Amino acid sequence: MNSFKNRLCLDINGTLSLEETLFCGQCFRWQKNENGFYSGIVHGIYLFAAVQNGKLCLYSDFPLDGEYWRRYFALDEDYPAYHAALCKNETLKKCVEYAPGIRVLHQDFFETLITFIISQNNNIPRITKITQSLCENFGNKIGEGLYSFPDEKTLAALSPEDLAPIKAGFRAKYIIDAAVHTACGDVSFNSLCSACAADAAEMLKTIKGVGPKVADCVLLFSAGKKEAFPKDVWINRAVDRLFGGTVPPEAAGIEGIAQQYIFQYARSFL
């Protein structure tokens, strides 16, 4: 790792597990390497990551902006306080303790929108595969075998036939509609952030292929709305069986944070 041009070591402020955070189904462009490091392509940057001596250390030949990466990994947020609040509920405590190193990332808006459109009626390995193919076909080459996530203007100009190689199936037309709406500024990251969660969800749902679940994923994983609570089959099952149908009040305001712990717990035990 000494051969990289840039290295950035950041304070974690609480718990962080890259394994739990990068493979809990919120992001799709990271992988684990033989040497124990994690590598990913984020925001057009190819980088490696590892927790070393209690810090998150990033390595890359690309410039590493500390402010960007602290936000991406949610390092400035008070996760000890989140955990303390959630653990007042005995069942939520079990969920948190099952994967306490999860952080809800702050991902790029367009990438989050597209990957969760791809996620509908799909499984995580294939979401990853389709996303990879999308990048290889329409992203910018940033190194040997490395491709950035394509921008909205590029995808907005495509037809469903152009997208056939990535095997997204019926989702192809949704991807294009999302690209068109974002490229023209109809739906923008800033407008989502400044709106309340309910209004922001309505804006997102003007895009074909974006329903309540995908909208909440974008609001939580990109726009930082911690009250957004994406409901899929696992979460519905967990809320029914573990909490009698309603999310407990201990999660008020940070339902989305709780959602990630509940999701992991449910996928293993329910």
Next chain:
DNA sequence: AGCCAGGACAAGT
């Protein structure tokens, strides 16, 4: 062969 996968849409009550 049939069912499921981090859903959404359209058509039908």
Next chain:
DNA sequence: ACTTGTCATGGC
């Protein structure tokens, strides 16, 4: 407003 069949594709 609530239910149901359908939508591509791939893995099991």
